[in-house]
Amino acid sequence: MSVGDILSILMFVAFIALIFTGFPVAWILGGLAVLFTAFGIIAEVDFAVPLAVNWDYTALTVDRVWDVMNNWVLVALPMFIFMGLMLDRSGVARRLMNDFVRLFGGIRGGMAITVVLIGVLLAASTGIIGASVVLLALLGLPQMLERGYEPTLAAGTVCAVGTLGILIPPSIMLVLMADRMAMSVGDLFLGALFPGLLLGSLFVIYILGYAYLKPSAAPVPDDTEPVNMALLLDVLVAILAPAGLIIAVLGSIFFGIATPTEAAGVGAFGATLLAWFNGQLSLPVVKSVLQETSRTTAYIFAIFIGATAYSLVLRGLGGDALIADILHGLPFSPTGVVIAILFFVFILGFFLDWIEITLIVLPLVSPVVMSLGFDLVWFTVLFAVCLQTSFLTPPVGFAIFYMKGVAPPEMSARTIYRGVIPFILLQLIGLICIFLWQDIVLWLPSQAY
Amino acid sequence: MTVPLPKNTPETDPYPHTRFSRWVDTVLVSLGHITAWIWLLLLVVIVVNVTLRYLFSEGRIELEELQWHLYTFGFLTAISYAYSVDAHIRVDVLRERWSLTTRAWIELYGIVLLLLPFVILVLWASVPFVVYSYETGEISEAPGGLPYRFLIKLILPVGFTLLFLGAIARLSRVMTYLFFRHDR
Amino acid sequence: RDHDRSTAVVAETSPRSSIYWRVPVAFNTNLPGLGENVLRIAADSDAISDGRIRFEVFEPGMLIPPFSITEGVRDGKIKAGYTWLGYDQGRIPATPLVSAVPFGMEPWEFTAWYYEDEGQALTEALYEPHFVHPILCGIVGPETAGWFREPVTSLSDLEGLKIRFAGLGGRVLQELGASVTMIPGGEIFQALEKGAIDATEYSMPAVDQKLGFDRIASFNYFPGWHQTFTASYLVVNLSTWRALHPADQALIDTVCTAGVIRNLSRGESLQGEVLQGFPAKGVSPRKLSVEILEQLAAVTEQVLIEEAANDEDFDRIWESQKRFLRSYRVWKDHAYLPRDFGQ
Numbered sequence A: 001m002s003v004g005d006i007l008s009i010l011m012f013v014a015f016i017a018l019i020f021t022g023f024p025v026a027w028i029l030g031g032l033a034v035l036f037t038a039f040g041i042i043a044e045v046d047f048a049v050p051l052a053v054n055w056d057y058t059a060l061t062v063d064r065v066w067d068v069m070n071n072w073v074l075v076a077l078p079m080f081i082f083m084g085l086m087l088d089r090s091g092v093a094r095r096l097m098n099d100f101v102r103l104f105g106g107i108r109g110g111m112a113i114t115v116v117l118i119g120v121l122l123a124a125s126t127g128i129i130g131a132s133v134v135l136l137a138l139l140g141l142p143q144m145l146e147r148g149y150e151p152t153l154a155a156g157t158v159c160a161v162g163t164l165g166i167l168i169p170p171s172i173m174l175v176l177m178a179d180r181m182a183m184s185v186g187d188l189f190l191g192a193l194f195p196g197l198l199l200g201s202l203f204v205i206y207i208l209g210y211a212y213l214k215p216s217a218a219p220v221p222d223d224t225e226p227v228n229m230a231l232l233l234d235v236l237v238a239i240l241a242p243a244g245l246i247i248a249v250l251g252s253i254f255f256g257i258a259t260p261t262e263a264a265g266v267g268a269f270g271a272t273l274l275a276w277f278n279g280q281l282s283l284p285v286v287k288s289v290l291q292e293t294s295r296t297t298a299y300i301f302a303i304f305i306g307a308t309a310y311s312l313v314l315r316g317l318g319g320d321a322l323i324a325d326i327l328h329g330l331p332f333s334p335t336g337v338v339i340a341i342l343f344f345v346f347i348l349g350f351f352l353d354w355i356e357i358t359l360i361v362l363p364l365v366s367p368v369v370m371s372l373g374f375d376l377v378w379f380t381v382l383f384a385v386c387l388q389t390s391f392l393t394p395p396v397g398f399a400i401f402y403m404k405g406v407a408p409p410e411m412s413a414r415t416i417y418r419g420v421i422p423f424i425l426l427q428l429i430g431l432i433c434i435f436l437w438q439d440i441v442l443w444l445p446s447q448a449y
Numbered sequence B: 001m002t003v004p005l006p007k008n009t010p011e012t013d014p015y016p017h018t019r020f021s022r023w024v025d026t027v028l029v030s031l032g033h034i035t036a037w038i039w040l041l042l043l044v045v046i047v048v049n050v051t052l053r054y055l056f057s058e059g060r061i062e063l064e065e066l067q068w069h070l071y072t073f074g075f076l077t078a079i080s081y082a083y084s085v086d087a088h089i090r091v092d093v094l095r096e097r098w099s100l101t102t103r104a105w106i107e108l109y110g111i112v113l114l115l116l117p118f119v120i121l122v123l124w125a126s127v128p129f130v131v132y133s134y135e136t137g138e139i140s141e142a143p144g145g146l147p148y149r150f151l152i153k154l155i156l157p158v159g160f161t162l163l164f165l166g167a168i169a170r171l172s173r174v175m176t177y178l179f180f181r182h183d184r
Numbered sequence C: 001r002d003h004d005r006s007t008a009v010v011a012e013t014s015p016r017s018s019i020y021w022r023v024p025v026a027f028n029t030n031l032p033g034l035g036e037n038v039l040r041i042a043a044d045s046d047a048i049s050d051g052r053i054r055f056e057v058f059e060p061g062m063l064i065p066p067f068s069i070t071e072g073v074r075d076g077k078i079k080a081g082y083t084w085l086g087y088d089q090g091r092i093p094a095t096p097l098v099s100a101v102p103f104g105m106e107p108w109e110f111t112a113w114y115y116e117d118e119g120q121a122l123t124e125a126l127y128e129p130h131f132v133h134p135i136l137c138g139i140v141g142p143e144t145a146g147w148f149r150e151p152v153t154s155l156s157d158l159e160g161l162k163i164r165f166a167g168l169g170g171r172v173l174q175e176l177g178a179s180v181t182m183i184p185g186g187e188i189f190q191a192l193e194k195g196a197i198d199a200t201e202y203s204m205p206a207v208d209q210k211l212g213f214d215r216i217a218s219f220n221y222f223p224g225w226h227q228t229f230t231a232s233y234l235v236v237n238l239s240t241w242r243a244l245h246p247a248d249q250a251l252i253d254t255v256c257t258a259g260v261i262r263n264l265s266r267g268e269s270l271q272g273e274v275l276q277g278f279p280a281k282g283v284s285p286r287k288l289s290v291e292i293l294e295q296l297a298a299v300t301e302q303v304l305i306e307e308a309a310n311d312e313d314f315d316r317i318w319e320s321q322k323r324f325l326r327s328y329r330v331w332k333d334h335a336y337l338p339r340d341f342g343q
């Protein structure tokens, strides 16, 4: 094992150890980049180990940050956060949830199922996890907790459904994958749709089952009205406006009025209008929404910046090559290779974020998979589901981090970690289904165009 | 129906303020409250751009570029603001059980060994980044794009200078708590 | 792996030290023609130097974003990169002339100007103040003139059209009333499919097909007036280059020169088959009429004159190209069969 390999592994281990100190994740990532550059230089100068990692190399961080700064697609992120906060602060979200509860209140777990449904709709309009997790947490978390839901169930639901945003198109992850693989984005988008819906359905089934087995986890309100025509009409009218908003976002993409990026701005505008119609648009509300948009956007981008420095140095030390070596050493049959790759990606997902895994592993394994005769769209979607799961898997689960930022202070990271475990298992079940029935992915693209 | 007003982010670690830290935090928070309005501006620009393009078939590359200029300005200045109100993500699985003193030591080492070196690296590396852009009179590479690119690039060192100040302010508080207060 | 990056170990057995450069690229290496050339450059250097000169190729964005490659080389953050110089247009306005220019030269005209006339000296001089040494290292033929959802029969069809178009060609369309945007490569498909844009250009047919444009826009126009050639360069940090042993400089120069002809050959060999396959997919490859081309050329001339008035380097290089073409044209008109002969 080379010195570069050892430094890579140390850098990996250091990150995982340090996040448990409770120091901000973003600065741990950035700081380790600097520290390990120094170690690399020491190894090179004092021990004549040629690593070619030095301060000039690590200065590339700035060019990589510039890539985030002029990134047209990421403009959507603060806008989706603004939209979520505006719906929350103006009381629109609360009212929407209340209406749904009147409808589904009699069903055990109805509230959580509502969150799943809204989450799937949101996923179809945003493609950025940070945005959808935050938005969903604002919409659903306080309401579920107020009604006495088990905090782990509430947190797990929000986190898991929030990650669907990166699987169900439009999705920034699928865009990057298509770009890296020189594939058509359209195929990937269509291919990922049913797997996304499948996972959403699994979540619903789980919530129903869990609430049935453990009624105290998802209490039914005492004042449930009987569901009749009048109530149905009432609720329909009430959800008209917020539903209209979601339709506006989706529709503006669908009819080509706005690009997926701009749709976020249109949605934020719509949310502001809704707040205004409801007479809730006051200066304090606007200020509070704007300031919290700033804070939330800031903590997400700080992690982006730290992570880009970290991965640059890890790459320089040879971390990528190390992963490649491990992959090349897999001694399996064709199907075995695919399973091994997916398992490997799933495990990597515990520690690395999706961008790194996409950049490092995907180009490496795709020729192998193709040469074995598997469909590349099918494989890429499986890969995408593994990466979507990586947002949930501790210790480095970004959905958990983002959720932590907006959850009530009394909800600890431990609660969230515990809450996501059943959903990780559901993700695995979904993954197995997609693996066994390729048509879940391939049917839709084969019908289109 | 009552409007739930903003939760003031409660400071989990009430280290004593120094005169310097109070000044810095006041500046950063006020600045953060001002620059937060950028998101409203961004929203307006997007809506105007979409309207122009869809209703009047007029695509304005300036407006498209203005979108990411505003966004960059917004998130880079917000990072120091978020730092001052301690909004950056921490994993507190173990932390929540530790004493204030333990946390203060972690904060001290973290700022000195991780945060400050990183901030200094970015500041150092962003000097040629901005200067080169200024010297060459860099403009957008897109036809009809925005000029004066060095101004938007300058936001990176500006944002990180503010973060540097915030980090020093927090460091002064932690050190005061650890070394100069004997009543703790 | 540490051994791979060694600059000292080989020195003991060889008179010169070994070279290890990280080489980030602007285009994915799996893009046919356009992107794959750099892999040959790396393999050839390795083979000819017996493993002493090693370029490790990094896909776009793995080290540095494509638009920043020459900047990274300038500052010595990376020793070298393989890129399309037109990305520097915002800082160095003359770069389109040596990377891709509307109604510009054909690939071998360009290499004739580059290698045998003033091209190489002017390009190197253009980049010297930026501490970058550019080496012509790859070239491909024309791109498509774009993918449209509706047929283009006159220039007025371009008015109000929402189109994604890069570089000086984009400026020309803008002058003609099109609304030109520069959305990133990955978003093009979706934007075109959903109608957020009406048309787009990207690269040669083999590349565009890989991105799926042929399935959502049925009118694929030619000739590629806006990019008659696309040149790629190996850009090397200037002091790194000057510090190289002359033999190593010669080796890299030779590998790149070979890369140019291999790249051109590969690019030319791929496209016909792709075009032949289009009708089966409901795509009709079409040609812009001569009138339209003449009008486009007139506007291009205006744009180039404006650029030349604003930038000395642009003016100097453009003059040199025009001067070369004046004498070359005499030969071209005499020696070559007319394009439409025998059809």
Ligand code: NA
Pocket (backbone or CB within 6 Å): A122, A123, A124, A125, A126, A127, A128, A164, A165, A166, A167, A168, A169, A170, A171
């Ligand atoms: Na999505």
Ligand code: NA
Pocket (backbone or CB within 6 Å): A349, A350, A351, A352, A389, A390, A391, A392, A393, A394, A395, A396, A397, A398
């Ligand atoms: Na994870």
